[in-house]
Amino acid sequence: MITRLLVANRAEIASRVFATCRRLGVSTVAVHSDADAALPYVGEADVAVRLPGSTPAETYLRVDLLLEAARASGADAVHPGYGFLSESADFARAVLDAGLTWVGPDPSSIEQMGSKIESKRLMEAAGVPVLRNHSVDDASEADLPLLVKASAGGGGRGMRVVRDLADLPGEVERARAEAQSAFGDGTVFVEPYVERGRHVEVQVVGHRDGVLVLGERDCSVQRRHQKVVEESPAPGLPDAVRGALHEAARAAAAAIDYRGAGTVEFLYDPATERFFFLEMNTRLQVEHPVTELVHGVDLVDLQLTVAEGGVPDPRAIGETYGHAVEVRLYAEDPAADYQPQSGPLSVLEVPGVDARFDLLNRPGVRLDAGFAGGSEVSTHYDAMLAKVIAWAPTREQAVRRLADTLARTRVHGVVTNRDLLVQVLRSPDFVAGDLSTAFLTDHPALAPAADPGAPVAAALALAEQARAARRVQGRIPVAWRSVVSQPQRTELDHAGDPVVVEWWGGRDGYTVEGCTVVAAGPTEVVLERDGLRSSYAVAVSGPSGREVVDVDGPGGHARLVRVPRFVDPAEQVAAGSLLAPMPGTVVSVAVEEGQAVVAGQPVLVLEAMKMQHTVSAPADGTLARITVQPGAQVAAGEVLAVVEGEVA
Structure with a gap:
């Protein structure tokens, strides 16, 4: 049996695993970077181990440091959470080779599903429908639009939509760089992009006697290919489609003798009622709470049971009841193309919370938060502050309850997507269950009106x-x-x-x-x-x-x-200055001083919170000055370059 568990992750997911461990009597170990030292999860663990540094490459992606932390703290098991090394077969093997219990699937299963290219071949052989892969060389105009995806990861990193064939090589290179930074693997592939499909995924838990299927989730409301709103059950699915999705997911897990919690993701086309395999995430998903609430089951508990060699008791898994809806509260600015935000979070108050990281025994609101008032939002990691989940007997009741809770939530210090989430939940189309991955693109008027x-x-x-x-x-x-x-x-x-x-x-x-x-x-x-x-x-x-x-x-x-009455001249910047929209690291500079540029032309690329952001020329002119070089750390508002005059 597991006695002391190290979570090789941070923030909300670490707090989530710790909550189950407390209920089971399992001792806990947190690891933290210097940037995360003051976050709540560090104080919630029985033991905390510092990982010197702040960037993922210095800390949470260092297998040697994580194993040393496990040894020093006396941990006998490791839970990877999600993101970082959670789908690394090499990390799983290193944990097992160190004599520790790995709370996750066998490394061979991770390898088989870890490459989205190879996993699609495997699923096709198992009879699961898949989308065809393309390459830069064989893609044609008829194949557009295309989607470039990172083979080793998810969460929108290393993912780009291509609508012009001439843009494909450049987008592939940018996706590779982003995937390498986020996952340590720059492999990408290209597949057809279904404009208005639905993202539907199925929760499975594999064990030595078979595969449990715990319903499906709809995760169609996305921005930058990253989920924003998730719910279970998926609304409006024909019963035949729902059953076929469940069986396809069961077949996918059985094909690799999968053990532990995993999610099989599909792209569903409502027009044809066809669906296609996208990928299998061999870990716990961010959106797992909606499945927990409608089934009355603790998925982390099931993970630990399977890791200890046990079989989940079917009697402990309730029938589907009611509806659950979850939103991800991000430190980002929807009005500025969802640019991530950083800095001190002075206030985070969610009213009417009935449970934190736990099941609900009556309809209500659950909060899974990795931050609290007084926390610092770093530029080095994902911008998610918290997940707010409502559970009720019907979808309409859950959506209304969640919208009201969010409308009364107070978040100060950083710009967030709170108001946008309220508008989404109160949108007639969302309430009617009219969903697609293009929902936010199709609803530009969702930006909240200013309150006079x-x-x-x-x-x-x-x-x-x-x-x-x-x-x-x-x-x-x-x-x-x-x-x-x-x-x-x-x-x-x-x-x-x-x-x-x-x-x-x-x-x-x-x-x-x-x-x-x-x-x-x-x-x-x-x-x-x-x-x-x-x-x-x-x-x-x-x-x-x-x-x-x-x-x-x-x-x-x-x-x-x-606005101050008198402005310090030293604080003024020259016309045509390109300012850093956020703190981050300069990845590349695309032009040279003295070069002519046109409005909208990429000048340089910044990386912040594991995403890359292009800074473009504000007008036609000449690049008179570049003040930064690749690798430089910049603050928000810092002058990066200056464009002067107009092109002759």
């Missing part, structure tokens, strides 16, 4: 904060004048757009054109507009004169920054 009350609440809260900070004359009304000549002006920046709030202060309180100020304080402002009264929660941080104001109200969250 948020800037007003921010301005008045700043005024009240200034009054509270007074050492003298604290009872005099804010901005009181015996003769009023003009309103006070508070200038704010909202996502790059200037906002000016004009207001009057006096003995009778505040006056703002267009609304009535019912109450105002440093942390809460109540406004009435067109007969509707709304309350805004306000949090102010940052230095005086440049305060950051987070406002949570009926229109969602708004992050506003006070």
